[in-house]
Amino acid sequence: MTSPTPQWLPWRTAMQQALYGPGGFFLRERPAGHFRTSVHVSRLYAEAVAELLCRVDSALGHPGELVFTDMAAGGGELCAGVLDALPPGVAARVRPYAVDLSPRPAGLDPRITWAAETPRNVRGLLFANEWLDNVPLDVAEADEDGAVRYVEVRTSDGAERLGAEVDSADAQWLRRWWPALSPGERAEIGRPRDEAWAAAAASLADGLAVAVDYCHVLAERPPYGTLTGYRAGRQVPPVPDGTCDLTAHVAADSLPGGVRVAQRDALRALGLTAARPPLALATTSPADYVRALSAASEAAALISPTTLGTFTWSLTPTPSLAPLAGTLS
Numbered sequence: 001m002t003s004p005t006p007q008w009l010p011w012r013t014a015m016q017q018a019l020y021g022p023g024g025f026f027l028r029e030r031p032a033g034h035f036r037t038s039v040h041v042s043r044l045y046a047e048a049v050a051e052l053l054c055r056v057d058s059a060l061g062h063p064g065e066l067v068f069t070d071m072a073a074g075g076g077e078l079c080a081g082v083l084d085a086l087p088p089g090v091a092a093r094v095r096p097y098a099v100d101l102s103p104r105p106a107g108l109d110p111r112i113t114w115a116a117e118t119p120r121n122v123r124g125l126l127f128a129n130e131w132l133d134n135v136p137l138d139v140a141e142a143d144e145d146g147a148v149r150y151v152e153v154r155t156s157d158g159a160e161r162l163g164a165e166v167d168s169a170d171a172q173w174l175r176r177w178w179p180a181l182s183p184g185e186r187a188e189i190g191r192p193r194d195e196a197w198a199a200a201a202a203s204l205a206d207g208l209a210v211a212v213d214y215c216h217v218l219a220e221r222p223p224y225g226t227l228t229g230y231r232a233g234r235q236v237p238p239v240p241d242g243t244c245d246l247t248a249h250v251a252a253d254s255l256p257g258g259v260r261v262a263q264r265d266a267l268r269a270l271g272l273t274a275a276r277p278p279l280a281l282a283t284t285s286p287a288d289y290v291r292a293l294s295a296a297s298e299a300a301a302l303i304s305p306t307t308l309g310t311f312t313w314s315l316t317p318t319p320s321l322a323p324l325a326g327t328l329s
Contacts, residue, residue: 007154007155007156008152008153008154008161008163009152009153009155009240010138010150010151010152010153010163011136011137011138011139011150011151011152011153011227011240012136012137012138012189012192013136014153014155014240015136015137015240015246016136017155017240017242018155018240018241018242018246019134019136019242019245019246020101020136021242023242024242025242025243025244025245025246026100026101026102026134026245027101027102028102029102029245030074030075030102030105031074031075031130031245036233037129037130038129038212038263038302038308038311039074039077039078039081039129040077041298041301041302041308042295042298042299042301042302043081043085043298044272044295044298044299044302045078045081045267045302046077046078046080046081046082046084046085047081047085048266048267048270048271048272049078049081049082049085049125049127050081050082050085050086051085051270051271052125052127052208052210052270052328053066053068053082053086053090053094053124053125054086054087054090055324055327056124056125056207056208056321056324057090057093057124059320059321059323059324060123060124060206060207060320060321062093063093063123063124064093065093065095065122065123066090066093066094066095066123066124067094067095067096067097067119067122067123067124067125067207068082068094068095068096068097068124068125068127069096069097069099069118069119069122069124069125069126069127069203070082070096070097070098070099070127070129071099071118071126071127071128071129071131071200072099072100072128072129072130072131072134073098073099073100073114074100074102075105076098076100076104076105076108076109076112076114078127078129079096079097079098079109079112080108080109080112082096083096083109083111083112094124095113095119095122095124096109096111096112096113097112097113097114097115097118097119098112098113098114098115099115099116099117099118100114100116101116118200118203119203120203121203121205122203122204122205122207123204123205123206123207124204124207125207125208125209125210126200126201126203126204126207126208126209126210127209127210127212128197128200128209128210128211128212129212130212130213131211131213132193132196132197132211132213132250132255133213133214133247133248133249133250134245134246134247135192135193135196136192136246137188137189137190137191137192137193137248138150138151138166138170138188138189138192139151139186139187139188139189139225139227140166140170140174140181140186140187140188140189141162141181141184141185141186141187142181142182142183142184142185142186143162143183144183144184145183146181146182146183147165148165148166148171148174148181148187149162149163149164149165149166150162150163150164150165150166151163151186153240155239155240155241156239156241157239157241158237158238158239158240158241166189169191170189170191173189173190173191173194173254174187174189176254177190177218177251177253177254178190178218178221178251182223185223185224186223186224186225187221187225188225188226188227188248188249188251190250190251190254193250193251193254193255194254194255194256197209197211197255197256197258197314197316198256198257201256201257201316204318205318206318206320206321207317207318207321208315208316208317208318208321208324208325209315209316209317210313210314210315210316211250211255211258211313211314211316212263212311212312212313212314213249213250213252213311213312213314214226214249214250214310214311214312215249215250215251215252215260215311215312215314216249216250216251216252217251217252217253217260218251218253221251222249225248226248226249227246227247227248228246228247228248229244229245229246229247230244230245230247231243231244231245250312250314252312252314255314255316256316257316258314258315258316259314259315259316259317259325259326259328259329260312260313260314260315260329261312261313261315261328261329262310262311262312262313263302263303263308263310263311263312263313264302264303264304264305264310265328265329266313266328266329267299267302267303268303269327269328270328272299272302272303273296273299274296274297274299274300274303275296276296277296313328315328315329
């Protein structure tokens with residue numbers, strides 16, 4: 001728990017404290033225990049990311065050191081899966097980093113460097129799977145007179161009240177990216193996420209940064225926001241007491257320097273297919289047929305147009321990698 005004393009705080013402060021403060025949720029818990037990501041659905045996801053890393057490697061001219069950075073690594077599953085899926089010649093040159101504030105998991109591949117911050121001035125691929133939705137942000141609401149105010153939350157039970165009017169920097173972000181709130185409507189101010197993503201992408205001297213999350217764009221902003229909680233695989237009220245994940249969808253179009261593509265399209269471009277194996281294989285090689293059928297089912301889950309396939313990949317390449325980013329869209 002983050003604090004025994006109930007407090008009224010702006011949502012950004014409350015999220016920071018509940019998720020990453022002393023005793024915070026993500027310092028104690030692994031994501032796999034509370035919600036399902038593409039990484040946990042199938043090894044095929046890590047194989048697709050490994051294919052992307054190989055394409056980045058080719059675009060960079062096969063450098064002597066190729067860095068793979070797994071942002072918000074959780075239990076390190078994606079980083080380990082990518083290493084396992086790489087061809088030996090690429091794996092020998094890869095320097096993998098798992099970036100997370102939690103302690104290093106026991107038994108993690110010793111080749112992986114566990115770090116609290118992104119490596120800087122490197123060449124390679126930075127991949128952030130469901131990170132930005134957990135970057136703390138403020139919530140704003142238009143009051144009955146139309147003034148847009150910060151929403152404050154009580155840390156003990158999630159009760160809310162309206163506070164001060166939003167300041168100039170946040171007001172400017174709202175005017176550009178989440179304008180014209182009617183009384184009672186809410187916005188989630190994505191400015192801290194834009195800044196976090198810009199800093200992460202800037203860690204690359206040359207390469208590609210990819211952020212993957214549930215997202216929305218200007219024409220489809222949800223009028224009452226998306227902030228929610230998850231605990232033990234179930235959606236729960238977003239109470240910032242350190243006992244649950246706190247997450248909100250990402251305003252993808254405000255992220256700097258990005259090319260947006262649906263996950264289903266990106267994974268298909270990387271060779272993932274949900275095509276069923278030929279039925280004749282069941283007769284000639286039943287075991288291979290069962291394995292191929294299982295892989296097709298897992299691929300279908302990753303590219304489903306109603307669930308994981310609707311994730312958005314936000315691609316931020318350095319200039320030399322812009323052509324590669326275009327092949328995924």
